[in-house]
Amino acid sequence: TTGRGAPQGYPIAPVIKVCGNPRTSEKLSEHxxxxxxxxxxxxxxxEEAAEKVFEKLVKVASGEKTNAEITGYDKTIDIYVRGIIL
Structure with a gap:
């Protein structure tokens, strides 16, 4: 993720959301x-980070749901914005 943590999900293929930003990972852990x-x-x-990603990839390929699938987030063209919009 870029740090904004847009919770993208697509109905035709699982999206594995990988984040390297500690603040984003904490604030948007459900995504x-x-x-x-x-x-x-x-x-x-x-290499350790790549192993974590690979392990998740194998689990998802074996049927485990991604967080986007669990939360039901499947908005393919939404622009995700946090906070107040004027």
């Missing part, structure tokens, strides 16, 4: 499938 911010915060390696 994030794989939090790899520990590369920054805990000196984990990129």
């Amino acid at each position: 994030i499938d794989v939090d790899v911010s520990d590369v920054i915060t805990k000196n984990k390696t990129l």
Whole structure:
């Protein structure tokens, strides 16, 4: 994610949301499938982060639902905005 954490989901294919921003991962945890911010915060390696992503990919390919599927978020062309809009 870019840090804004737009919870994209698509009805025809699962979306695995990967986030490397610790604040976004915390604030939008219900939308994030794989939090790899520990590369920054805990000196984990990129290889360890890649392993986390790969493990999730295998689980989703085996039938596990993504957070977008669990929450029912399948808005394919929405622009996600947090906060007040004037």
